[in-house]
Amino acid sequence: MTRAYNFNAGPTALPEEVLKRAEKEWLNYNGTGMNVMEMSHRSKPYEEINHQAQNLLRKLLNISNDYEILFLQGGASLQFAMMPMNLLEEGKKGYYVLSGSWSEKALKEAQKIGDAESVASGKDNNYTTIPDIKDLSSLENGSYLHITSNNTIYGTQWHETPKNLSIPLVADMSSDILCRPIDVNSYGLIYAGAQKNLGPSGVTVVIIKKDLLARSKDSLPSMLDYRTHANNQSLYNTPPTLAVYLLKLVLEWADSLGGAEALEKINQQKAELLYHEIDQSNGFYNGHANKNSRSLMNVTFTLNSKELTDAFLAEAKELGFTGLNGHRSVGGCRASIYNAVPLEHVEKLAQFMKEFRTR
Template sequence: MKRALNFNAGPAALPEAVLKRAEKEWLEYGDTGMAVMEMSHRSKEYEYINNTAQQMFRKLLSIPEDYEVLFLQGGASLQFTMVPMNLMEEGKTAYYVLTGSWSEKALKEAKKLGKAEIAASGKENQYKTIPSLSNIKPLTEGSYLHITTNNTIYGTQWHDIPAGLDLPLVADMSSDIMSRPLEISNYGLIYAGAQKNLGPSGVTVVVIKKDLLARSKDSLPTMLDYRTQAGSASLYNTPPTLAVYLLKLVLEWAESLGGVKSLEKINQEKAGILYSAIDESDGFYHGHADHGSRSMMNVTFTLDTEETTKVFLEEAKARGFTGLAGHRSVGGCRASIYNAVPLEHVEQLAQFMKEFSKR
């Protein structure tokens, strides 16, 4: 089998070492005589997987004990609803910074549940730029401020995170979680779908400061109350056991590389290679995001015509590259270079881009 040069935006590439480890344990995990997806989630073997994954996640991101780590289902899209359901306070406003489609969707759900307003927006600039902190309007009597740290469609990323706020900072980190170190104390709540940097689709990680759990009301549906999962180590109901197992393997792989700081260094190198190919093309490729807002995870660019773009994508596919078509709202091309995308694959893509522009 020849592995694809996978630049999909999500579900995305998984580390080859993780897939090989999972293949070895596919029919039998440990000495159980069962595959992971066959065993009871109440068994000591699965509890070990679940607890180890939580502990490793805490270690890699330096999460202190006054935060809960939850493994939930429903993707980031369900968190668009759960966050306001649990964190909105009576008479206070939930603020949202709009940096793309996902933050728009999060705001839309929040407005269904209470008072929610735009604190700042990059929409008028076609979401090419992350709003500067000085452009965020004064936040008074707020329940929380919500940001999306990386924007897969537009290829932008927050590099200057709001800090020292008088209200909790909530962050959707679905597409850049574990790509760089975090100062967890700056956040009240973080959530991330696993299918880009943490593992396969099916599990969503939520990190919430314990004192925020007091905001959840008893009238909430049981499964939409953060306290339900926090009180049962994310084992209140049947979890996505296979997804959590693979999440554990990805975390072990990340640790073997040297942790999040090492991943950040590799990610910076990968992004630098592709942005150099764009910037040094004499205008053949045009980066969508402004320089100061460029993403290390999703490199977006356009070519002069749709016909040239079509030929580029066809030739790229013939060379083994997959997932390079840009989102329909932006067009052009997009290379998603999450943690598991090898440096060599990025180098091959940059070389192809240079050859194509010359021809």
């Protein structure tokens, strides 16, 4: 069987080593005679998986003991509501920077919970760049400032996050967590669906500063209260056991490569290959994002006509490339080059882009 050149935006490629390891352990995990899906989440073997995954993430992102690591369900979309339920204080505002569709959705959900508003937006520029926050002092009466660190649809990414804030910084890192080192101490809360860089769909990582747990109200439903999951090591209810196990394997793979620093170097190589083809094509390919806001994870571009775009995508599909269609809301093309997408696959895509343009 030939593996696809997988450039899907998510769920997306998993490391081949991880898939082979899971296949090897499929019928008999660690001598239990069971698949991970078959064992009790209260059993010692699964508790070890859960604990090891938390410790690996703590190591890879240099997360201090001032933070809790939670494995939840519902994706980032649930966090759009769950986060303000827990962190949005009475009489204060939740502030949002709009850099794409997902940040718009996050704000919309927060406004159902309480007082939330946009303090900066790139919408007028069709989200081609990360917007500037002009006056940080205006945020003083806020509960938090929310950003979306990477924007899959538009191919933009924060390269410098807001500094010297008087309120906690919250980030949706679903599409770029672990693609590079970050200073977790700069954030009050980070959340990320796993299905792009951390593992399969079904598990969502939340990294929350412990002192923010005091904001959660006793009136919250137990399952929507961060304290419930923190106090129970994310084992309050039945977790997505297979997804957490695969997340652990992905983190072991990332650790074996050298961690976030090594991944960043590979990701830069991959991104530079595709951006080079765009930039030297004399307008045959047109990148959506401004150069100072380009994403390491999602390379978005258009061709000069629908006919050319259709031909490009059709030929790419015949050659084994998958997932290159742009998001349905914007069209064009998009190559999602998350951590597990091999450098060799990106090299093949860059070569195809060159050959297609030449012809």
